Amino acid sequence: MFLIIKRLWQVNWAEQWQYRANLIMYLLYWLVSPIIYLAVWTSIANVKGEVNGFTANDFITYYMVLLIVDQITSNIIIHTFAYKIQDGSLSGELIKPIHPMLTNALVNNVAFKMLTIMGLVPIWIILFFLYKPDFSSVSLVGILLAIPAMLLAFFIGYLFSAAITSLAFWTTRVYSIHEFYFALILLFSGQFVPLTLMPQIIQDIAQYLPFQLLIYYPIQLILGRLSVEQIIHGYVMSFVWLGVALLFFNWVWRNGVKRYSAVGA
Amino acid sequence: MYALKLLSAFFKVNVQMALAYRADTIVNILLNLMWLGWELLSLSIIFSNTETLGGWGIGELIALLGVFRLVNTLMIALIWPNTEKFNQSIRDGSMDYTILQPVNSMFLVTFSRITVWRIWDLVLAVILIVIGINMSGDVTSPLQILTFVLLAITGTIVIYSLWIILIALTFWFTKFDNNVTILQALMDAGRYPVTVYPVWLRVIVTFIIPIAVATTIPLQALRGELVSGQVLMYIAISIVSFLVASIVWKAGLKRYSGASS
Numbered sequence: 001m002f003l004i005i006k007r008l009w010q011v012n013w014a015e016q017w018q019y020r021a022n023l024i025m026y027l028l029y030w031l032v033s034p035i036i037y038l039a040v041w042t043s044i045a046n047v048k049g050e051v052n053g054f055t056a057n058d059f060i061t062y063y064m065v066l067l068i069v070d071q072i073t074s075n076i077i078i079h080t081f082a083y084k085i086q087d088g089s090l091s092g093e094l095i096k097p098i099h100p101m102l103t104n105a106l107v108n109n110v111a112f113k114m115l116t117i118m119g120l121v122p123i124w125i126i127l128f129f130l131y132k133p134d135f136s137s138v139s140l141v142g143i144l145l146a147i148p149a150m151l152l153a154f155f156i157g158y159l160f161s162a163a164i165t166s167l168a169f170w171t172t173r174v175y176s177i178h179e180f181y182f183a184l185i186l187l188f189s190g191q192f193v194p195l196t197l198m199p200q201i202i203q204d205i206a207q208y209l210p211f212q213l214l215i216y217y218p219i220q221l222i223l224g225r226l227s228v229e230q231i232i233h234g235y236v237m238s239f240v241w242l243g244v245a246l247l248f249f250n251w252v253w254r255n256g257v258k259r260y261s262a263v264g265a
Numbered sequence: 266m267y268a269l270k271l272l273s274a275f276f277k278v279n280v281q282m283a284l285a286y287r288a289d290t291i292v293n294i295l296l297n298l299m300w301l302g303w304e305l306l307s308l309s310i311i312f313s314n315t316e317t318l319g320g321w322g323i324g325e326l327i328a329l330l331g332v333f334r335l336v337n338t339l340m341i342a343l344i345w346p347n348t349e350k351f352n353q354s355i356r357d358g359s360m361d362y363t364i365l366q367p368v369n370s371m372f373l374v375t376f377s378r379i380t381v382w383r384i385w386d387l388v389l390a391v392i393l394i395v396i397g398i399n400m401s402g403d404v405t406s407p408l409q410i411l412t413f414v415l416l417a418i419t420g421t422i423v424i425y426s427l428w429i430i431l432i433a434l435t436f437w438f439t440k441f442d443n444n445v446t447i448l449q450a451l452m453d454a455g456r457y458p459v460t461v462y463p464v465w466l467r468v469i470v471t472f473i474i475p476i477a478v479a480t481t482i483p484l485q486a487l488r489g490e491l492v493s494g495q496v497l498m499y500i501a502i503s504i505v506s507f508l509v510a511s512i513v514w515k516a517g518l519k520r521y522s523g524a525s526s
Contacts, residue, residue, distance in 0.1 A: 025443035029450035035466070036454055043461040044315045051314045130465065176292045183299055192307060197314065 008104055012111040020115065027119045031067065035127075037192060038063035042131075052197055060133040061223060062194055064124070069146075069218045070191065071120055073153040075109050077101070077161045078178045085168040085260070094257070101162050101253065109158065137224045145231060146221040152238040153214045159245035160210070166249070169256030184209070190216030210241040271368065272376060279379040290382045297386060304330055304456070319460035326457070328397025329484050332417065333455045334390040336479045339421060340452060342383035343375065344428050348445045350378050355435050360521060371429065371514050403488055412486040412496055419503035420479025424448070426503075426510035427474065433510075436517035448474060455480035478502070 016023065038059060045056040054062075081101065084090040093100040164181055168174040186192055187202060188211040195203055195216050206212050217234045220226050226234070283290055308330070312323045321329070351374055354360040363373050398405060431444045451469070455476045459467045470477045482499065485491050 021438070022443045025446040025450075029443075029446045032450045033453050036457065036462075039462045039466060040311065040318065040457055043319060044311070047317075048315060130463070173289065173292055176289075176296055179296055180299070183303060186303065193310060198310065199313075 004098060004103065005107060008107040009111065012104070012108040013114075016108070016111045016115050023112070023115050024119055027116050027123075030070075030116075031120075031123065034063050034066055034070070034191075038131075041193065054194065054197070057134050058194075060131045061135060061137070062219060064127060064131070064133055065219045065222050066191070066215060067120065067124060067127075069150060069215055069222070071113065071117055072150045073157055073214045073218065075154070075158045075161050076112060077105055077109060077158065078165045078175070080108055080112075081105050081162075081165045082168045082174050085166075085256075086172060090260070094260075101166075101249075105162075106158070138222055139224050142222050142224045146218045149213075149221055149234065149238060150218045152235075152242055153218060156210055156238065156241050156245045157214050159242075159249040163245070163249040163252040166252045166256045169259050185211050185214065188212060189214050190219065210237075210245070213238050213241060267368075268372065271372075275376050276379060276381070279381050283381045294382060294385070301389065319458045321458045321460070322401055324397050324400030324402065325484065325488070326397070327400060328394045328487070329458060329480060330456065331390045331393030331395075331397055332480050332484055334386060334393065335417065336421060336424065336455060336476075337452060338383050338386045338390065339424070340449060342380040342386075343378075344425075344445060344448070346378035346380055347375060348428075348432055350374075351432050352435060352444070355521075364518065364521070370518065371511065374432070375425075375429075398487065405487055405489075409487055409489055412491065413483050416483040416486050416491075416496065416499055417479065419499050420475075420483060422503040423475050423478050423506050426506040429510040430513045433514045433517035436520040451476050458484075 041051065041054075041059040041063075042056045045051050045054060045059055049055075051059075084093070084100075090100065093104060098104070160181070161178075164178050165174065167177060171177075188195075188206040188209050190206075190212055192198075195206055195212060198206075206216075213234065217238075221231065221234070305327075308323060308326055311318060312326075316322070318326060351360075354363060364370055366373060428445060428448060431448060435444055451474045454462070454466070454470045459470060459477045459481045462470070467477070478499065482491070486496065
């Protein structure tokens with residue numbers, strides 16, 4: 001198994017590396033909106049002194065940590081996999097004795113992530129010198145606690161996205177469904193603004209959804225804003241949602257593959 | 266006239282294509298409404314915490330959202346689908362047929378695909394602009410409205426020219442599929458007035474990828490903040506950028522050698 005993963009890694013790393021120019025474009029694309037939100041909210045905080053208890057520095061640290069967390073927990077499986085179901089090129093992968101989504105596509109995603117993080121580092125450093133944030137609330141413990149939380153979040157997000165991608169077995173409109181899913185993330189994950197600034201009703205709903213685990217919870221962990229109780233609660237939620245995501249993905253995948261009749265077969 | 270005839274032919278073909286995928290069209294319109302809801306919600310969240318953003322009130326930001334959606338519609342209805350077709354044609358060599366036509370190749374590449382249902386988005390954008398201006402309470406004279414329309418057009422021309430330059434780069438770097446991603450990415454910066462951005466970002470979206478030229482600046486005209494010299498300057502910029510784009514396009518075409526030869 002290790003050998004398989006190693007070989008998959010070599011192939012996927014080489015493949016992603018080949019498209020590094022595209023990768024930089026992706027990275028830019030994805031960087032822009034957090035930087036815009038950062039600019040909008042710091043400008044408000046600078047005028048008013050503080051927004052609901054958030055100072056300009058709070059916003060800067062929030063979005064700068066968000067850049068890293070989002071990069072780690074997000075995935076691109078819809079873009080690398082849905083077309084394989086639609087055009088039938090999945091057939092070749094299905095006859096291999098390894099799970100297409102949980103091995104090859106997963107390794108591909110991680111390779112993509114490693115490269116984009118390499119690209120993010122210099123940009124992050126530039127932003128650091130532009131904004132000179134005060135990271136005094138960040139502790140080593142917070143970071144160490146956040147690493148497993150981010151790994152869990154990545155797998156939760158990955159399994160949900162994989163399940164949505166697998167809907168391509170039924171419908172060609174999987175990209176529209178994914179767009180809707182993406183809007184939910186925007187609304188409930190804290191990507192637009194720290195969740196406490198959202199309307200109360202959205203905060204209440206967010207408690208029962210997995211999306212805040214993807215972004216808001218790891219950021220709060222890193223910034224050291226959570227009590228012990230909240231940290232434990234977050235971890236419990238992460239494991240529960242991981243289980244739900246796993247079951248959901250498995251169910252969609254099994255039924256989907258049964259329906260699959262390769263294009264042109 | 267010949268161009269108009271061609272345009273209407275393209276339009277008819279694209280309407281037929283859209284009608285073949287009716288369910289998709291409906292889903293897309295619903296998604297579009299969803300994003301409008303999100304945009305208004307995000308504005309209301311911002312303005313529940315402040316009265317002005319970069320000196321602009323909520324009415325002005327709604328009007329700006331309208332202008333932003335105008336430009337964004339141009340991106341989605343014309344630029345995206347045609348870029349996709351163009352990239353494809355470079356890779357498989359079908360660009361040959363485009364060049365062989367007795368029509369300006371830039372014209373063909375610009376208009377051969379149109380996402381027709383997006384036209385309703387233009388109506389929506391105009392409604393947003395009208396509502397926003399009414400809410401803002403800015404007094405607008407016919408002259409201001411005229412400069413607004415004029416600057417919206419010149420801004421659009423600037424963005425269009427940039428697009429042509431970006432896709433023309435594909436002639437040099439064959440594998441450059443994300444050639445317009447940077448345009449689309451920075452597009453989002455047009456949602457807010459550039460006055461809220463730090464200087465470096467303002468410079469990027471005004472001079473390098475000039476999104477603001479098509480969004481913030483027309484609205485500044487509507488607010489009566491521009492002097493006639495500035496208006497003339499933007500007109501001049503749009504003419505120059507269009508000329509530069511045509512030159513780059515022609516130079517790129519010369520580099521094109523077909524995919525199979």
